[in-house]
Amino acid sequence: MDEHNPKEEPIETVFRNGTITVVGILLAFSLGFVTHWAANPVPWRFYDLFAVVPILVGIASQMRALSLLLDMSSLRRHVYERANRIFMAGLILTACGVGSAILLDVFEVASTVTLPGA
Numbered sequence: 001m002d003e004h005n006p007k008e009e010p011i012e013t014v015f016r017n018g019t020i021t022v023v024g025i026l027l028a029f030s031l032g033f034v035t036h037w038a039a040n041p042v043p044w045r046f047y048d049l050f051a052v053v054p055i056l057v058g059i060a061s062q063m064r065a066l067s068l069l070l071d072m073s074s075l076r077r078h079v080y081e082r083a084n085r086i087f088m089a090g091l092i093l094t095a096c097g098v099g100s101a102i103l104l105d106v107f108e109v110a111s112t113v114t115l116p117g118a
Contacts, residue, residue: 011080019080020069023087027062030094034059037101042108051104055097061090 034055065087073079 008077010075011077013075016069016074016080019084020066023062023066023069026091027059027066030055030059030062033098048101048104051097051101053097054093054100058090058092058094058097061086061093063090065090 065083068074068083
């Protein structure tokens with residue numbers, strides 16, 4: 001695919017700006033989750049890496065997508081679509097990591113809590 005195709009229809013700046021806003025807000029939520037989770041007083045265990053790694057890779061992907069979208073070249077459709085794909089992959093990775101973190105916490109609580117009368 002030719003990067004300098006004069007027939008390529010550019011993305012509207014208003015549409016791109018909305019996408020940048022969404023990416024920025026979701027990236028902030030992802031970073032906020034990691035910050036909150038890291039400040040948790042419960043000691044970390046080795047198996048927490050199963051949640052941390054996808055979250056961090058997902059956040060890095062979201063940051064990469066934001067940097068692509070902030071560049072003026074993202075007005076070209078193929079750059080914009082690539083940034084969207086990277087963002088969605090990062091969002092899915094982050095969501096999987098958050099889900100894993102929740103499951104790990106549930107299993108941790110379930111293994112330490114005893115039922116009343118047992």
